[in-house]
Amino acid sequence: MQNLWENYRAAIILAALVVIGLMLSIYIVPEEEQAVVLRTGEPVRVVNTVNGTTGAGLYVRVPLIESVRLIDKRLLDLEMTDEEVLSQDQQRLLVNAYARFRIVDPVRMVERAGTTDGVRVALEPILNSVLRQELGRRTFQSMLTAERGSALANVRANLDRQARQYGAEVVDVQIKRTDLPDGAPLQSAFQRMQSDRQREARTIRAQGDRDARIIRAEADASAARIYAESFGKDPDFYDFYRAMQSYNETFRKARDGEEPRGDSNIILSPDNEYLRQFRGRR
Template identity: 75%
Template sequence: MGSFFASRRGLVIGLAIAVVLFFLSAFVVPEEEQAVVLRAGEPVGTVNTTTGDTNAGLYFRVPIIDQVRRVEKRLLDLEMNDEEVLSNDQQRLLVNAYARFRIVDPVRMVERAGSTDGVRAALEPILNSVLRQELGRRTFQAMLTAERGAALANVRANLDRQARQYGAEVIDVQIKRTDLPQGAPLESAFQRMETDREREARTIRAQGSRDARIIRAEADAESARIYAEAFGKDASFYDFYRAMQSYDATFAKENGNGAESSIILSPDNEYLRQFRGRR
C-alpha cells in the first residue's frame, strides 16, 4: 500500500516538473513580432523574421540557458522635434520631420542597438544631420515646390544607408512643417517675398507692353501694305474710298466736343468732287 502511494506521488511530482519545464521552455511569437533566441548572449536562432523560414506560432527554448528577445515587426516611427535649419538662401527654418522604419535584420539590431529604442536613439541624430545637409543645399522657396520631394528622397536614401548597420530599413521620410521663426526674420522674409512678387509683376507688365507695341506696329505695317496694294491696283477706287471716309468724318452730326458741325463750301470746291461724280 505504501509503495502505491509513493509511486503515485512520484508521478504527480514528475507531471508537475514536466509542466514547469514546458512553461519555462515554450514561448509564443505573434504575427506582429519577430524573435531572436540568445544563448550565453549570442544569437542562436530567429523566429518569424521577414527573410526567415519560420512563421509565427509556438516554439521552445532551453530553459534558463536560452533567452528570447522580441522585436517589433511592424512599421515604427522616428519623430524629430522642431530643429533650426539654415537654407541655401540664408533663411533660418524651423523644421519638424519624421521617418518610418522597420527592423529587417533583428540579429544585427540586437547586436548593434539592443532594442528598437536603441535604434531610434541612434537614427535621430543621423536624421537631423542628413536633413540639415540636404535642406542647406536648397532655398526656402524651393522647399515649397516639387523640389521638396526630391530633397526628401535623398534624405531617405542617406538615412536608410546609415540605418542598415542597425538592421533597420527606412521606408519613408516626411516633413510635417517648415516654418520661419517668429519675429523679425519672419517679417523680413514676408517683405522680401512681397518685393519679389512686385518685381515679377512689373516685369510681366513691361513684357506685355512691349509685345502690345510690337503687335500694333505689325498691324499698322500690314494695314499700310494693304492700302498700298489697293492703291496700286485701282488708284481711282482708293481715292474714292478715302474721300468717303473723309466725308463721313467731316459731315458727322456731332464733333468730338458734342456740338453740331457747320461747314460752308462753294459748289465747285475741289473737296466735293466725289459728289459731282468727278474722279
C-alpha cells in the same frame, strides 16, 4: 497503501515538472513581431523575420539556457520636432519632420542597439544631421516647389545608409512643416518674397509689352502694304476709304457726346460735297 500514495505523488510532481518545462520551453511569436533567440547572450537563430522563411506561431527553446527577444516587425516612426535649420539663403527655418523605418536585420539590431528604442535614439541625431545638410544646400523658396521631393529622396537615402548598421531600413522621410520663426525674420522673408513676385510680374509685363509692340508693328506694316497695293490699283477706292475714316471719326464724336469743332450739332446740306459718298457719287 503508502507506496501507492508515494507513487501517485511522484507522478503528480513529474507531471508538474513536465508542464513547467513545457511552459519554459514554448514561446509564441505573434504575426506583427519577429524573434531573436539568444543563448548565453549570443544570437543563435531568428524567427518570423521580414525576409525570413519562418512564420509566426509556437516555437520551442532550451529553458534556462536560451532567451527570446521579441522585436516589432511593423513600420516604426522617428520624429523630429521644431528643429532650427539654416537654409542656403540664410533663412532660419523651424522644421518638423518624420521618418518611417522597420527592422530588417534583428540580429544586428540586438547587437548594435539592443531595442527598437535604442535604434530611435541612434537615428535621431543622424536624421537631424542629414536634414540640415540637405536643406543647407537649398533655398527656402525651393522647398515650396517640386524640388522638395528630390531633397527628401536624398535625405532618405543618406539616413537609410546610416540605419543599415543598426539593422534598420528607412522607407520614407517627410517634412510636415517648414516655417520661419515669428517676428522680424518672418516679416522680412514675406516682404522679400513679395518684392520677388512684383519684380517677376514687372519682367513678364515688360516682355508682354515688347511682344505686343512687335506684333502691332508687324500688323501695321502688313496693313500699310495691303492698303498701298489696293490704293495703287484703284485710286477711287482710296478716296472712298479716306471718306469712311472721316465719317467714322466725325460721327463717333457726335455719338459719344464730344463736341466736334466746338459745336454740339452738325448741320450739313444734302448736296454738301462732304457727303458725296453717302450719295454714291465719286
